Amino acid sequence: MSLEQGLNRAWYGKPKSLLLLVPLEFLYRLIVALRRRLIRPQSCGAPLIVIGNISVGGSGKTPVVLAVAEYCQRTGYKVGIVSRGYGGCAPQYPYLLTNQSTPAESGDEPFLMYQRSGLPLAVAPDRLAAAKMLVEQHGCNLIISDDGLQHYRLARDIEVIVIDGERGFGNGHCLPVGPLREPIARANEVSLKIINGGNAGLSGFNMNLNGSMAVNLLSGEQLAIADWPPNQKRIHGIAGIGNPQRFFRSLRAMGFEVIEHPFPDHHDYTLDDVQFDDSLPVMMTEKDAVKCRSFEVQKHWMLPVSGEIDPLFYSALQSNLANVLHIH
Known part of the structure; x- marks a missing residue:
């Protein structure tokens, strides 16, 4: 801890x-x-x-x-x-x-x-x-x-x-x-x-914070959460925000099975932080994504939210x- x-x-x-x-x-x-x-x-x-x-x-x-x-x-x-x-x-x-x-x-x-x-x-x-x-x-x-x-x-x-x-x-x-x-x-x-x-x-x-569209960090592809492939619902969740559990809970409410990776607020990411030894998709907050986009990894997605x-x-x-x- x-x-x-x-x-x-x-x-x-x-x-x-x-x-x-x-x-x-x-x-x-x-x-x-x-x-x-x-x-x-x-x-x-x-x-x-x-x-x-x-x-x-x-x-x-x-x-x-x-x-x-x-x-x-x-x-x-x-x-x-x-x-x-x-x-x-x-x-x-x-x-x-x-x-x-x-x-x-x-x-x-x-x-x-x-x-x-x-x-x-x-x-x-x-x-x-x-x-x-x-x-x-x-x-x-x-x-x-x-x-x-x-x-x-x-x-x-x-x-x-x-x-x-x-x-x-x-x-x-x-x-x-x-x-x-x-x-x-x-x-x-x-x-x-x-x-x-x-x-x-x-x-x-x-x-309420609402997000219904995932965005791929490499390609910019937008995919509605409702259309997310059912066989890819097990994901890595990345959150370097004040209350990471809020993000993880919101992902679970959308039907994802989340492997949690909480980081300190304003964390300065390296590729090793967000690269895992499997092929599972990685979902992160938009705030985290602005620092991870340069890694150019195809399986990285973000979930923008609006208040x-x-x-x-x-x-x-x-x-x-x-x-x-x-x-x-």
Whole structure:
């Protein structure tokens, strides 16, 4: 068991021995509170929507960013997206993605969002600088910040929190005893909440991740899951995301017999990681696929998913945007 897997088991179960670290948790909470009080937010020059969470690891933010960006673009905004670019090493910051960009430069999630949306997308540890570049140099009149809930230097008009409906807030503790980056009370301060699947007794707008078409990484062939050959349902499943079990369960719900291969979030893959001594197909998430496509292996497939969010969320979002524009 990896360190990440062990921590997740404690964070999303019973903390047990981690309770010895409660004094560090109190110190962490104090630092978080002071940091939030002392940092002065600055506007990027356009309305800004932050989409994030208060827990470590994935909760489904990327599909939400894409869904919200598509909706706002459809309603007439010139949308830009900013992200930290975690896992990437760009030649300079802020870094504007182009068709020549690579996941190694931008990070896997920004690369995926750029490919899927085609929208101006800039990455930088200083998201404020990235947002200002999109506004000043590319004429964006609405910025969406991916995973920037705790980036308090960036002034925001609307906050959207995405919560993993299966795992909720884990054991309820902040780091290092639990998975929370901020206390649970922070979730009650945001404009809108989205619950990604599951039924953890949480209130918010429901979202389901839906994928019905597999895509071959070498040929680009698209194959509906409903048409997948019945004699090839035993597969290797690859997931280097915050909650790999969610992906494996979704594959099983589609009728696959899955040999699980979980990896740490944002894992930097080598061919040996995803090459097995058999002829079974390999199915991975789209986020993993952006780093594995260059291996050019015929039996590698990905399963793109889209977030289907309760339509009432968009009504609430539009109402919030109308209030923001009135303020501006």
